[in-house]
Amino acid sequence: MSLLEIRNLDVRHGLLQAVRDLSLSVEKGETIALVGANGAGKTTLLRTIAGAHMPAGGSVVFNGIDITTIPAYRRVGLGVALVPEGRRLFGQMSVEENLVLARSAGRRGDWTVERVLEAFPNLKPRRHAKAGNLSGGEQQATAIGRALMTNPEVLILDEVSLGLSPLAVDRVYASLQSLIGGGTTIILVEQDLRRAMRVADRIVCMLEGRIVLEGKRGEISREQVSEAYFGLG
Ligand code: ATP
Secondary structure (H helix, E strand, O other): OOOEEEEEEEEEEOOEEEEEEEEEEEOOOOEEEEEOOOOOOHHHHHHHHHOOOOOOEEEEEEOOEEOOOOOHHHHHHHOEEEEOOOOOOOOOOEHHHHHHHHHOOOOOOOOOHHHHHHHOHHHHHHOOOEHHHOOHHHHHHHHHHHHHOOOOOEEEEEOOOOOOOHHHHHHHHHHHHHHHHOOOEEEEEOOOHHHHHHHOOEEEEEEOOEEEEEEEEOOEOHHHHHHHHOOOO
16 A cells, blocks of 8 residues: 555646646655646645645545544644645744744654754754744754654655755755665655756646646656756657
8 A cells, every 4th residue: 555645636726727637646654756847737736735725626545534624633643744835934943943833743653852953963053043034044944944843754844945045955854864874755846857866756747737747756857857847748
């Protein structure tokens, strides 16, 4: 049984259909990179898995449980955590307070503030700093740390590199790599194709709400993905 089974998913924003009859299975421990042009429906898909959008049709089954209509906060308790685009931290609260607050929403598990600070060493000296005063990279690390504090079984990341310096992006991905090495299941949206193809076990390319290409790393080329990206495939 796959960890996550998305079947025939339709998601609408009013009259606009952002996800169309989309099916995707995610195996435990897998890292999936979702790529595609602006407006392809990637964010909508991630948010639907996390429960922030309700689909018009189809189903989302997680660990054998049909979560299609379960509200977002209960999905967190089942092990589904989203790191949203734009991070959305509590800016007046410290890094530590942001992390601690998340714990009560999640499952029981091994993640602690100390472990997050180990996983993101650049946060260590910023532990008591207000989240609103952090650099972009530190904020992103805090946002990922907050999701980890819920002890997720699947970690969903929307455009973690957006607006970060190249050095900050490298740091975030170095930390993600060690999570991947530790067996965490990850679904991420990444605009940088090269990076996506380096980090993921499988690349899934969306266009106009559908999956137009998917393949394991090493089994599809950058050229194939680029063509699918723009609907030339
Ligand atoms: P981006 O990289 O720009 O975030 P994306 O692939 O993540 O793109 P979505 O953000 O999922 O795509 O958007 C898919 C389509 O749905 C787009 O046409 C977008 O304008 C539309 N859309 C997204 N969110 C909403 C919303 N809340 N209300 C109305 N339309 C929306």
